[in-house]
Amino acid sequence: MISTVIDQSLGLEFPIFQGGMAWVADASLAAGVSNAGGLGLIAAMNSNGEQLREEIRKCKELTDKPFGVNIMLMSPFAQEVADVVVEEGVKVVTTGAGNPGKYMPKWLEAGIKVIPVIPSVALARKMEKNGAFAVIAEGGESGGHVGDLTTMALVPQVVDAVSIPVIAAGGIADGRQIAAAFMLGAVGVQVGTRFLVAKECTIAQAYKDKIIKAKDIDTVVTGKRLGHPVRSIRNAFTREYTKAEYNSSEFSDEDLEKMGIGTLRLAAREGDVSNGTVLAGQVAAMVKKEQTAREMIVEMFTQAEEVLNGATKWVK
DSSP: OOOOOHHHHOOOOOSEEEOOOOOOOHHHHHHHHHTSSSSSSOOOOTOOOOHHHHHHHHHHOOSSOOEEEEETTSSSTHHHHHHHHHHOOOOOOEEHHHHHOTHHHHHHHHOOOOEESSSSSSHHHHHHHTTOOOOOEOOSSHHHHOOOSSSSHHHHHHHHHOSHHHHHHHSSSSSHHHHHHHHHOEEEEEOGGGGGGTTTSSSOOOHHHHHHHHOTTTTEEOOOGTTTTTEEOOOOHHHHHHHTOOTTTOHHHHHHHHHHTTHHHHTTTTTTTSOOBBBOOOOGGGGOOOHHHHHHHHHHHHHHHHHHHHHGGOOO
16 A cells, blocks of 8 residues: 555545646545545635635535545735634645735635745745755646646656655556656646546536547646646647637737637636637546546555555566
């Protein structure tokens, strides 16, 4: 059995987090992953404080296991949701899209373990100084907002730079990749794309089908011109957006921002996977079927153990 400071400190069965995916990571998925032995996460995304409070309370009804909240720091309601996680007794907060420094003293005082998602060594070091329990080093293979460095390059550099635990994310969908993450020095993993097709995931079936049918080169990164690149599966929307992105004479940055508004909800909740944004990582093509979160986690860690136990065959 694979066990590290992550599962031991957080009260988990396996050292695995579910990604805090906007319009995907609701109480149902978070509770499903937590009940399966990992750490489920509710995505606060652009929810206001009361909307998040409702989702947290739903999750508490569905599981008695630990779960966390992912806070997108660019949200106009970041201050509200930062207070709500304290009021509701959330044990773990992960953060993205910014620096959580201004909220960390309050969270730490409340006993919350703060685990920021980071794309660089510099931010990892800063988060360690601010009191983070761990960091999630996320490579550009991941779905959603991405950085420049790959997981293979980023994780060992972060491991060498900080003394707190490092969780690897980006490009992880099976046990071989979990084993590789541990060999890079990580002590846990975060998985997003595979959990999109979990039976506990409530997104539209068309979105799940798009993941299952994906091929190896089906993802594309858009939004570089605006400074916040996003990885998703190619479709009619990404083709139109790409044309506009590289036509600055006719399309302003404001035009591009408007084009993206509401497209993730359109795909995830309404099932329009042609005109909506189907966020997914490069491992989408490795996701072949719907399973329960428990089946996914057990399968991944069983394979990881087999790979790690067999690794000595290469040593002479």
